[in-house]
Amino acid sequence: MSSVAALRPDHVADRFSYRHIGVTPVTPTIGAEISGVDLRQPINADVAADIQKALHDWRVVFFRDQDIDNDQLKAFGRAFGPLTPAHPISEGLEDHPEIWERSVEEYRARRNRNDVAPPGREPPRDYKGWHIDITFVANPNRYSILQGVEIPPFGGDTLFTNLVAAYEGLSAPIRTLIDGLQAVHRTSGYDGADAKPRRDGRSAGPFAALHPLVRVHPETSEKLLFLNPGTISHIVGLKEPESKALLDLLFYEATRPEYQVRFHWKPKSLVVWDNQAVAHAGPIDYSHFDLPRAVRRITVAGDLTRGPDGFVSQPLEGELFNVLG
Numbered sequence: 001m002s003s004v005a006a007l008r009p010d011h012v013a014d015r016f017s018y019r020h021i022g023v024t025p026v027t028p029t030i031g032a033e034i035s036g037v038d039l040r041q042p043i044n045a046d047v048a049a050d051i052q053k054a055l056h057d058w059r060v061v062f063f064r065d066q067d068i069d070n071d072q073l074k075a076f077g078r079a080f081g082p083l084t085p086a087h088p089i090s091e092g093l094e095d096h097p098e099i100w101e102r103s104v105e106e107y108r109a110r111r112n113r114n115d116v117a118p119p120g121r122e123p124p125r126d127y128k129g130w131h132i133d134i135t136f137v138a139n140p141n142r143y144s145i146l147q148g149v150e151i152p153p154f155g156g157d158t159l160f161t162n163l164v165a166a167y168e169g170l171s172a173p174i175r176t177l178i179d180g181l182q183a184v185h186r187t188s189g190y191d192g193a194d195a196k197p198r199r200d201g202r203s204a205g206p207f208a209a210l211h212p213l214v215r216v217h218p219e220t221s222e223k224l225l226f227l228n229p230g231t232i233s234h235i236v237g238l239k240e241p242e243s244k245a246l247l248d249l250l251f252y253e254a255t256r257p258e259y260q261v262r263f264h265w266k267p268k269s270l271v272v273w274d275n276q277a278v279a280h281a282g283p284i285d286y287s288h289f290d291l292p293r294a295v296r297r298i299t300v301a302g303d304l305t306r307g308p309d310g311f312v313s314q315p316l317e318g319e320l321f322n323v324l325g
Contacts, residue, residue, distance in 0.1 A: 016057055018050045018053065018054065019046070019050060020036075020046050020047045020050045021034055021035070021036050021037055021047060021050045021051060021054070022034065022035035022036040023035075023054050023057075023058070023061075025058060026062070026261050027260075027261045029162050029165050029258065029259055029261075030058060030059045030060060030160060030161070030162040030165070030259065030260065030261045030278075031058055031059070031060050031061075031062065031160065031261030031263070032054055032057070032058035032060075032061050032062070033061070033062045033063075033064070034051065034054060034061050034062065034063050035064075037051075037063065038066075039063065039066045039068050039072060039073075039076050039270070040066075040067065040068055040072055042075055042079075043076065043079050048079040048080060051079075051080075051272070052080060055143065055272060055273070055274045056219060056220050056274065056277075059160065059162050059164070059273065059274050059277050059278045060160045060261065060263075060271060060272070060273035060274070060278055060280075061271070061272050061273075062263055062269065062270075062271055063269065063270040063271070063272075064266065064268065064269055065268050066147075066268050066269070066270045067268050068147070068270075070093070070095075070096045070099055070296075073099070073145070073147055073270075073296065073298060074096070074098055074099070074298060076145070077098075077143075077145050077298045077299075077300055080142070080143055080300045081142060081143075081300040081301055082300070082301045083098045083298055083299065083300060083301065084098070084141055084299045084300070084301050084321055084322070085097055085098065085321075085322075086098055086099055086100035086297075086298075086299075087100050087134070088134060088136075088137055088207060088318070088319075088321055089187065089207075093296075098298050099296050099297070099298055100296065100297045100298070101149070101294060101295070101296045101297075102294065102295055102296075102297070103150075103292070103293065103294045104156065104283060104286050104291075104292065104293040104294070129230070129281040129282065129284065130159075130161070130229050130230070130251070130254070130255055130279050130280070130281045131228050131229065131230040131231070131279060131280070131281070132163075132226070132227070132228045132275060132278070132279050132280075133275050133299065134275075134299070134321060135185045135209065135211060135226075135228040135231050136185045136186055136187045136188075136207040136208060136209055136231050136318075137207055137209055137315065137318065137319075137320055137321040138209040138210075138211070138304050138305070138313040138314055138315040138320060139301075139302050139303055139304050139305075139313070139320050139321050140275060140276075140302050140305070140321065141275050141299035141300060141301060141302045141321065142274075142275060142276060142299075142300045142301060142302035142303070143272060143273065143274060143275055143299070143300040144272070144273050144275045144297060144298075144299050144300075145270065145271070145272050145297065145298050145299070145300070146158075146270070146271045146272075146273075146295050146296070146297045147269075147270045147295060147296045147297070148265050148266070148267060148268065148269045148270070148295055149294045149295055149296050150292050150293060150294040151265045151266060151267050151269065151293060152289065152291035152292065152293050153291075154289070155283070155285050155286075155288070155289040155291060155293075156265055156282070156283040156285065156286065156289070156291075156293045157262050157263060157264050157265065157282060157283065157284055157285065158262075158263045158265070158271070158280055158281070158282030158283065158284070159260055159261070159262050159263075159280060159281045159282060159284055160260065160261050160263065160273060160278050160279070160280045161254055161255055161256075161259045161260045161278065161279050161280070162259045162260075162277070162278065163224040163225045163226070163227065163254060163259075163277050163278060163279055164217070164222045164223070164224040164277050165258075165259045166224070166225045166253050166254040166256070166259050167214065167223050167224045167225045168223075169253065169256070169259070170253060174249075175214075175223075178213050178214050178225075178246075178250070179214050179223075179307070179308045179309065180307070180308070180309045180311075181212070181213040181214075181235050181236070181237070181238075182210050182211060182212055182213060182235070182236045182237075182307070182311060183210075183211055183212075183213050183226075183232045183233075183234065183235045183236065183247075184208060184209075184210055184232070184233045184234055184236065184316065185208065185209050185210075185211055185228055185231040185232055185233070186206065186207070186208045186231055186233050186317075187206045187207045187208070187231065188230055188231055206317055206318065207315075207317055207318035208315075208316040208317040208318065209313055209314065209315050209316055210236065210313060210314045210316055211226055211305050211313045212226060212305060212306065212307025212308070212309075212311050212313065213225070213226060213227075213235060213250075213307075214226060214307055214308055215276070215305050215306065215307065216306050216307065216308055217276055217277055218276065218303055218306070219276075220277075222277070223308060224276075224277050225250055225253070225254050226305060227247075227250055227251060227254050227279065228279070229247075229251050232247060234247075235247065254279060255279075263282075275299070275302065276302065301321070301322075302321070
């Protein structure tokens, strides 16, 4: 029996037991380290099912000492579903269009643009970079998989927050209020500032989508706050001050420390998170260190989001996030 079961009462131990992998929780609410898996080898259906179960139990899982190449990274991702292109706006590596590489220099360039912006310009509501991946399309990706390529000895950590716990922590009247609301998500300076013509001919945006403010998880049926501070422009049907005040309240709740886990990267680390239930921020301290840092990400294709009232997300501008084909 895994170490998870020892942390849970007997009547729920089965929910947190795994047959083919080791699972060590990092916090009581989010995050677990996976052991007993060598990703240089193809994983079978039983191991994939256990990893997916751990994702639904702990929202984000961490692998250490995984010395894998690009093809092995993609093979691992395909164990959970078809892969998307690297990003709706930015293209992937030329030989691996599914892989999106990011370096800390890109974050520093964005900071420099903000530093020279004219006074009076309202900064984007990004709350230190908190976001869900790719919500400016109506079908954001299902899972995100991030591999450390060049990792500094310190700095560059990533934060993750549990959006199911954040929703459940709200009072009943607030949950009732937001269950039937929708919000507009648009490309912003976070994702769209460096949009360039694509080699593959796909549109580089702009993109916009209408999403429920509360999402029903498509696999666990849990309700969660579907919040992306970097892309939400407003809540539909509310006056502007009402929309801003409610979003500020919900963003505060979604990023409370008790719902978070902080991951310290090491060389050959790999992280998988359930993009349907998690927001993340990172590298959170890029402006305070000058060391190189590079990561590579792939994403598993997702579905249209659905709210508690049955509302299904709608594209407002731009195409869906379709798989490569």
